[in-house]
Amino acid sequence: xxxxxxxxxxxxxxxxxxxxxxxxxxxxxxxxxxxxxxxxxxxxxxxxxxxxxxxxxxxxxxxxxxxxxxxxxxxxxxxxxxxxxxxxxxxxxxxxxxxxxxxxxxxxxxxxxxxxxxxxxxxxxxxxxxxxxxxxxxxxxxxxxxxxxxxxxxxxxxxxxxxxxxxxxxxxxxxxxxxxxxxxxxxxxxxxxxxxxxxxxxxxxxxxxxxxxxxxxxxxxxxxxxxxxxxxxxxxxxxxxxxxxxxxxxxxxxxxxxxxxxxxxxxxxxxxxxxxxxxxxxxxxxxxxxxxxxxxxxxxxxxxxxxxxxxxxxxxxxxxxxxxxxxxxxxxxxxxxxxxxxxxxxxxxxxxxxxxxxxxxxxxxxxxxxxxxxxxxxxxxxxxxxxxxxxxxxxxxxxxxxxxxxxxxxxxxxxxxxxxxxxxxxxxxxxxxxxxxxxxxxxxxxxxxxxxxxxxxxxxxxxxxxxxxxxxxxxxxxxxxxxxxxxxxxxxxxxxxxxxxxxxxxxxxxxxxxxxxxxxxxxxxxxx
Amino acid sequence: xxxxxxxxxxxxxxxxxxxxxxxxxxxxxxxxxxxxxxxxxxxxxxxxxxxxxxxxxxxxxxxxxxxxxxxxxxxxxxxxxxxxxxxxxxxxxxxxxxxxxxxxxxxxxxxxxxxxxxxxxxxxxxxxxxxxxxxxxxxxxxxxxxxxxxxxxxxxxxxxxxxxxxxxxxxxxxxxxxxxxxxxxxxxxxxxxxxxxxxxxxxxxxxxxxxxxxxxxxxxxxxxxxxxxxxxxxxxxxxxxxxxxxxxxxxxxxxxxxxxxxxxxxxxxxxxxxxxxxxxxxxxxxxxxxxxxxxxxxxxxxxxxxxxxxxxxxxxxxxxxxxxxxxxxxxxxxxxxxxxxxxxxxxxxxxxxxxxxxxxxxxxxxxxxxxxxxxxxxxxxxxxxxxxxxxxxxxxxxxxxxxxxxxxxxxxxxxxxxxxxxxxxxxxxxxxxxxxxxxxxxxxxxxxxxxxxxxxxxxxxxxxxx
Numbered sequence: 006x007x008x009x010x011x012x013x014x015x016x017x018x019x020x021x022x023x024x025x026x027x028x029x030x031x032x033x034x035x036x037x038x039x040x041x042x043x044x045x046x047x048x049x050x051x052x053x054x055x056x057x058x059x060x061x062x063x064x065x066x067x068x069x070x071x072x073x074x075x076x077x078x079x080x081x082x083x084x085x086x087x088x089x090x091x092x093x094x095x096x097x098x099x100x101x102x103x104x105x106x107x108x109x110x111x112x113x114x115x116x117x118x119x120x121x122x123x124x125x126x127x128x129x130x131x132x133x134x135x136x137x138x139x140x141x142x143x144x145x146x147x148x149x150x151x152x153x154x155x156x157x158x159x160x161x162x163x164x165x166x167x168x169x170x171x172x173x174x175x176x177x178x179x180x181x182x183x184x185x186x187x188x189x190x191x192x193x194x195x196x197x198x199x200x201x202x203x204x205x206x207x208x209x210x211x212x213x214x215x216x217x218x219x220x221x222x223x224x225x226x227x228x229x230x231x232x233x234x235x236x237x238x239x240x241x242x243x244x245x246x247x248x249x250x251x252x253x254x255x256x257x258x259x260x261x262x263x264x265x266x267x268x269x270x271x272x273x274x275x276x277x278x279x280x281x282x283x284x285x286x287x288x289x290x291x292x293x294x295x296x297x298x299x300x301x302x303x304x305x306x307x308x309x310x311x312x313x314x315x316x317x318x319x320x321x322x323x324x325x326x327x328x329x330x331x332x333x334x335x336x337x338x339x340x341x342x343x344x345x346x347x348x349x350x351x352x353x354x355x356x357x358x359x360x361x362x363x364x365x366x367x368x369x370x371x372x373x374x375x376x377x378x379x380x381x382x383x384x385x386x387x388x389x390x391x392x393x394x395x396x397x398x399x400x401x402x403x404x405x406x407x408x409x410x411x412x413x414x415x416x417x418x419x420x421x422x423x424x425x426x427x428x429x430x431x432x433x434x435x436x437x438x439x440x441x442x443x444x445x446x447x448x449x450x451x452x453x454x455x456x457x458x459x460x461x462x463x464x465x466x467x468x469x470x471x472x473x474x475x476x477x478x479x480x481x482x483x484x485x486x487x488x489x490x491x492x493x494x495x496x497x498x499x500x501x502x503x504x505x506x507x508x509x510x511x512x513x514x515x516x517x518x519x520x521x522x523x524x525x526x527x528x529x530x531x532x533x
Numbered sequence: 534x535x536x537x538x539x540x541x542x543x544x545x546x547x548x549x550x551x552x553x554x555x556x557x558x559x560x561x562x563x564x565x566x567x568x569x570x571x572x573x574x575x576x577x578x579x580x581x582x583x584x585x586x587x588x589x590x591x592x593x594x595x596x597x598x599x600x601x602x603x604x605x606x607x608x609x610x611x612x613x614x615x616x617x618x619x620x621x622x623x624x625x626x627x628x629x630x631x632x633x634x635x636x637x638x639x640x641x642x643x644x645x646x647x648x649x650x651x652x653x654x655x656x657x658x659x660x661x662x663x664x665x666x667x668x669x670x671x672x673x674x675x676x677x678x679x680x681x682x683x684x685x686x687x688x689x690x691x692x693x694x695x696x697x698x699x700x701x702x703x704x705x706x707x708x709x710x711x712x713x714x715x716x717x718x719x720x721x722x723x724x725x726x727x728x729x730x731x732x733x734x735x736x737x738x739x740x741x742x743x744x745x746x747x748x749x750x751x752x753x754x755x756x757x758x759x760x761x762x763x764x765x766x767x768x769x770x771x772x773x774x775x776x777x778x779x780x781x782x783x784x785x786x787x788x789x790x791x792x793x794x795x796x797x798x799x800x801x802x803x804x805x806x807x808x809x810x811x812x813x814x815x816x817x818x819x820x821x822x823x824x825x826x827x828x829x830x831x832x833x834x835x836x837x838x839x840x841x842x843x844x845x846x847x848x849x850x851x852x853x854x855x856x857x858x859x860x861x862x863x864x865x866x867x868x869x870x871x872x873x874x875x876x877x878x879x880x881x882x883x884x885x886x887x888x889x890x891x892x893x894x895x896x897x898x899x900x901x902x903x904x905x906x907x908x909x910x911x912x913x914x915x916x917x918x919x920x921x922x923x924x925x926x927x928x929x930x931x932x933x934x935x936x937x938x939x940x941x942x943x944x945x946x947x948x949x950x951x952x953x954x955x956x957x958x959x960x961x962x963x964x965x966x967x968x969x970x971x972x973x974x975x976x977x978x979x980x981x982x983x984x985x986x987x988x989x990x991x992x993x994x995x996x997x998x999x
Contacts (some may be wrong), residue, residue, distance in 0.1 A: 021647065021649075026653070028653070028656075028657065028660075028842075028851065029657045029660075029661070029886075029890050030657075030660065037893075038891075038892075038893050038895055038896060039625075039627065039890060039891030039892065039893060039896070040625045040627070040891045040892060040896060041896075042623075042892070042896050042899040042900045042903060042980060043623070043903060043980050043981070043983075044899065044903055045902075045903050045906035045907055045910070045984075046983070046984040048984060049906050049907060049910045049984050049987075050906060052910055052913060053906050053909040053910050053913065055902075056790065056901075056902055056905030056906055056909065057905070057909065057929045058761075058790060058791065058905070058929065059761065059763045059929060061763055061765065061766065061792070061796075061797065062754075062761050062763060062765075062791050062792050062929075063790070063791070063792060064788065064789065064790055064791055064792050064793070064796075064898075065792065065796070067789075067894035067895075067897075067898060068664045068665045068667075068788065068789065068894050068897055069664045069894065070661060070664050070665065070889055070890070070892065070893050070894045070897065071661075071890055071893060072893040072894065072895070073890060073891075073893065075627060075891065078627060078887065078890050078891050079627055079630065079631075081890075082627075082631040082634075082654065082883075082887055083631075083634070084650070085649075085650035085651075085653055085654045086631065086634040086636040086637050086650055087636065087650065088649040088650035088653070089636040089637055089640045089643075089647075089648050089649065089650035089651045089654075090636070090640065090643055090647035090648060091635055091636040091637065091638065091639035091640035091641075092639035092640070092641070093635035093636065093638070093639045094635070094636060095647075097639075100641055100642050100643070103641055103642055105639070105641055107544055108638070108639055109544060109591075111591050111594060111595055113633070113638070114595075115595065115598045115599065115602070117629075117633065118599070118602060119607045119609050119610075120599075120602035120603065120605040120607050121602065121605075121814065121815065122607075122812035122813065122814050122818075123607035123608045123609045123621070123812065123813060124605060124607055124608065124813060124814070124815040125608055125613055125615040125619060125621065125813050125815070125816075125958065126619055126813070126815050126816030127615045127617060127619075127958075127961050128606075128608075128613075128615065128958060129949070129950075129953055129958070132605065132606040132611070132953070132958075133605050133606075133815070134604040134605070135601045135602045135603060135604035135605040136602070136605055136815055138601050138604065139598075139601060139602075146584055149582050149583050149584060150582060161676030161677060161680070161876075161877065161878065162676065162875050162876035162877060163875055163876060164873050164874065164875025164876065165676055165680070165875070167873070167875075168715075168873065172714055172717075175717070175718065179718075184718065197875075198862045198863060198867045198870070198873075199862060199873045199874075199875050201862070201867040201868035202862030202866075202867055202868050202870050202872065202873035202874075203873045204868070205868035205869075205873075206687070206715065206872055206873060207717070207718070208718055208719050211867070211868040213867075248571070249569075249571040249572055251571050251572065251573050253576075254573075254575075254576065276569075277569075277572075279578060279581070279582050280569055280572060280577060280578060281569075281572050281576045281577050281578060282576075282578065285575075285576045285578075286576055294876070296876060300544075302638045302639045303639065303640065303641035303642075303876065304637070304638055304640075304878075304879060304880030305637055305640045305641065305648075305651045305654075305655070305879040305880050305883060306641065306642070306673070306838075306876050306877060306878075306879035306880075307674075307676070307820075307876045307877045307878040307879050307880065307881075308817065308818075308820070308878045308880060308881060309876040309877075309878075324714075353714050354710035354711070354713065354714050355679065355707050355708075355710040355711040355714065356679075356680075356711055356714060356715075357676055357677050357679055357680065357711065357819075358618065358619070358677045358678065358679050358707060358708075358711075358805075358816055358819045359619070359707070359815070359816030359817075359819075360815065360816060360817075361816075361817060362814070362817035363814050363815035363816065363817040364814050364815075364817055365817065366817075367598070367602075370598070371594060371598050373584070374585065374587070374588055374594060374597065374598070375544070375587060375588050375591070375594050376539065376542065376544070376587050377539065377584055377585060377586045377587030377588075378581040378582040378583070378584040378586075378587075379537055379538055379539040379581065379587060380538075380539040380542055380545075380587050381582060381584070382537070382538050382539075382581070382582075383538035383539045383540070383542060383545060383548050384545060386538060386565040386568055387545050387547045387548055387553075387565075389568045389569060390547065390553065390556055390557070390560075390565065390568060391547060391556075393560055393568065394556045394559060394560065397559060397560055398559075410571070413570065413571060414568060414569070414570050414571060416569070416571070438644060439644070439646055442644070442646040442647045447643050447644075447647050449642065452863065453859075453863065453864055467544070467545045467547070467548075468544070468545075468546075469546070469547075470546035470547055470552070471546075471547055471552050471555070471556060473546075499646045502646040502647065502649070503646065503649035503650075504645070504646065504649060504845050504847070504850050504851070504852050505845045505846050505847045505850060505852075506845060506846045507645060507843050507844070507845050507846075507852035507853070507854050508843060508844045508845060508846060508852070509843060509854045510843075511841065511843050511844070511854075512841055512843060512854045512855060512856050512857065512858070513856075513857055513859075515827075515829040515832070518832070518841050518856045518857070519841050519842045519843075520656075520659060520669070520670050520671070520827070520832070520839045520840070520841045520856050521656075521659050521660040521663040521669055521670065521671060522656075522657070522660035522663075522842075523660065523663055523664065523669060524669050524670075524827055525842050
């Protein structure tokens, strides 16, 4: 019998699972149910009767939820999960700026133990010493990785970490009576949109610095922007282009000379672990995305954790509480909450409920403990090796280019441009994105607006093997060649996905948009 | 250079030396040290990070972490009456099954074409919550209920162009702190008094303090202290007469039996999804939702992603897309977007969808009924104890209620310590945050509390108070 040839790296026969699965409301059969609820015991019912609900507070019409037996609910969601190309089933190189790496299964198992999931945040300290120990140890580890002095795990993601940094900056200057005077935050065009959006929530005027000809934040423009109105400088380094600003210390020094504070967006920290730190670069604040750099899974967009750190002088401004290690009389160590923030008007107070997303902290802790210092360094080095290998191979493709620092290395990712391909064929980066999915590959362009034309932002991390990288490169090359040879197949893509090209015209039309099933029935089907 | 890597690590395929050498050769480099040429030497660490050594194996890691976690005593082995915004409810096995699926767990920012299931599951989540709260528009979840409340208030402020918000003085204190931070410096929070006997909002105080500067009146129903705010319509009428929006935070698991806030005038409904199939997770199971009517002026003020159903080029096929994407900071607007958007708590939203789809209208009605009956039974037994008043506030309640121990001559702290020694977590001590209530505690009773559990609490308290 002839063997199947496996030498071809492009998965031409890929087809994503496609179930033609109805919307869950379409599965409803009156009278069915998915789970039984424990009823109050007969003695309780006899003792209290029907619940005492004031007439004004009684629900008059049952919620129009679907009625579905358990096997069908399960099948529905299993099918939807199969129609989702998570990192566990994908060579996840295409989601630049997001550091989608391997999330070890043991960490997930640990975080799903009842010793984590069944803890209430108000349990007495003596009953949650294990969880407090993990929070404290992870804090200590992040201090060492960043060089900063204290971390809070309250922010529920990187963007809330940025809001926390902006809040700390605001409270710091309010405490000095300078809040009105210092009303500007400087950021760069290639930092994440939230570096602009989150400080704006705190009322800051946002100043953007563009790149110089090499792609570094323009120092001359920066010097012109810094002044007595500057409250802070929030920047990613490397920025989302993958370009590391080697003069970063000159930037932070200038901010400090002008009395401002520097916040480091470390969403792109993966390629720098154990190599360089926030403190040495002059930052007063930083955050790490535990769901990115520290390998906890992204969960379709959370839950996450944007652990936020500060130098000593800013510690009183962080949201609380903190956890301190204490010595017991018997010589053992223990942990207790430090609630000073409650009485300290300088503190941000709270940005989120309680102490943060505990299972994410447990997973991050386990990941770090499985690697140690040497493993973190290896992580950073291999992530950068993988990225520069991908970079070199793609720059050999005629239609691919990458603006800035020609011939030099990038850190964690690269924002490429396929402008030449578009000029040659009319095929855009958005078209390529759709076509890559026909081969089981995810591909991301970049945030809007596009500052680099026809962008393509790829970030391999340390997870893919060389074979995986080669497969991704081969697939990209194949699709680029299609753009020249058979452009129609790309323009009409995807063909092997769950669904075909969407008609997005209703999405911006209030008469047509349908954010919920009841809106859809009303607008598309005319049902009241 | 003192730094060395960890070769052949199971998580890092390319940590094998042979592969590294091959790849480095492609780059014209001789070692990993040659990478990071853009990082100045002065900024580079020349030592290993001072961290504990790597675990030698997955087995050792598991033993290490479980060893630490074994110091915890969790609520499945204890009997817990703790609530205050995070509660122990039954999590159907189906919720855990879907929540742990690797495809959902490890997906992130894919497009509709590769993350179709994520888009549909979140659209369905929005649709299911919409039915529960009787609104048309629901967002992809925010971080938690604190952020949902704060964002709802900021939405109202943008819509009205006004800068004052009125809130009950007995709202969730943690949430108040988060709201204050989100609203500072431009929005002023004004607190409203309450009736000491019932906890109900002081309508006269509201009338006196509201003005044409008010963007919103915010209240919680059930309130933080568990009682039902029965004057919802009157509060809404006063707010609307003054041109303010009405923002109501709800406990979603109450809405099988309790009227959705649309029944008494709410414009924006918000809350936390944790009761809907998400474990407590030490307070990490929180996820916020917001809901409004389908009016452009509301929709355009949502900062969050809103997934909508759209047609595709193939007739009869459903597709999904971001509705009005350019509202958000992810769109073309950066700081001019509505607030900001980033990673929030989508997986908990999918899980809440599984919960609502499993429960259906009947299940939601039953769980609400069960909780209320068990609460009333617990109140009855505790109120019979000498010196104990339960509920301390003379209003009907849901899930949580204030127990006043002042008459026993003992402190809540002392009582809770004694309960702990008997394997019971007593209610949250309110005496510091709400001194006006005296030695009071907030008890939480849900469908997971059997009659025997409630009777055990009452008997144990009887012994402690004797």
